[in-house]
Every structure is written in structure tokens, then in C-alpha cells.
Amino acid sequence: MIPKIKFYQRNTLDVAQDLLGCFLVRKIGKKTFRGMITETEAYIGEDDLACHASKGRTPRTEMMYGDAGHAYVYMIYGMYHCLNIVTENKDYPAAVLIRGLASVREFKANKSEWEEIKDIKLDGPGKLCKFLKIDRKLNGWDITRGEKMWLEKGIKVRKSDIKSDKRIGIDYAKHCREYLWRFKIS
């Protein structure tokens, strides 16, 4: 089942945790890949100094102010891309960074089943985007449409199986770096 916009149009911390266990599906040409989301981070509002929108509304951050359920993809360090899902109401900038996928599979049309891909670890936002060919062409993509890239409900994750932590790589964000807005399936 593909979640509708309402699923994303909620409190970002709730969405970030509910995305754990969901499948990210990516169709590239004839190939279709799928991975289970195991790690997310929340970036919420202009007051969150780690959030790109803390600088206000700019061409870059505009997408975060848009409709929930759309992708916010940006380039970082000149070599990697990061995939985020926009949350909350329109004009309120917030998103969930997809940091890690597990049990990556490719759909085999001839057998009509999902086959595990060996020797692949998508345990980082940059690696994940590189493998799934996610770049800025997908910035603003509506992931509720079920084309090219979308999400599907996966396994149910118990609250007790979710570990919260400080976010990664945001030492510049002053007191905001202490927020436990990183979520992982433990």
C-alpha cells in the first residue's frame, strides 16, 4: 500500500519513526529496486539550526516549504546526494532524511518475485542515492504517485525497537545538535 499525502502531512518526528520499516521503491529503466528503511533523521522548521530552512526560504530550501509527500533532494560535499521526504503542512519547512536501507532487493519480472541483492549495504544517505541513482532531477518528485520512486508500507516496527539518537554531522547547529531526532531500528 502506498501512503497518501496525509501520512506525510503530520508531525515530522512521528513520520520519521513511522517511515522505519517502510519500503523505498525505485524504478530505473526496466529495473526495480526496493529496500527497507532502517534509519531516518528529522529536520524541522526554521528554528532548527541543523535544518537547511534555518536560513529561510531560498531557491534551495523552497521544496521543504512545499507539499508533504514530495522529495527534497540536494547535493552535498560536491559529490553525494541526500534524499528527504517533505512533511507537515504547506509553508512549514520540514523533512525526513532517509539515511539507511536494509535487505535491498531487485524485482525479477520473469519469476515475479523480489530477489535479495548480495554484497550491498546502503547504510548512508550518500551511498543510498548513488546506488538508486537519485539526484536533483528527482527534487520535488511526488512520491505518492507510484512512479519512478515511491514508498510502500512495509513491516510494523514496535516503538520499543526504535532507538533515538543525536543527528550526525551537524556540530555547527549549537543546542540543536542535542536533539534526539535520529531514529534507527535497533
Added chain:
DNA sequence: TATACGATCACCT
């Protein structure tokens, strides 16, 4: 126009 730096990763010690 110029400059500083980052929501990362691979590789080094």
C-alpha cells in the same frame, strides 16, 4: 565576482 563550507564517504594512522 570571490570565498567559505557542508544533513558524506573512503581511506589513512
Added chain:
DNA sequence: GGTGATCGTATAC
């Protein structure tokens, strides 16, 4: 633990 690759974006001039 630390560093370099590499370029879009924001900010300063």
C-alpha cells in the same frame, strides 16, 4: 582519531 575529494549555495564584498 583525522583528512581530502569536489561543487552548489549562501554570504560577503
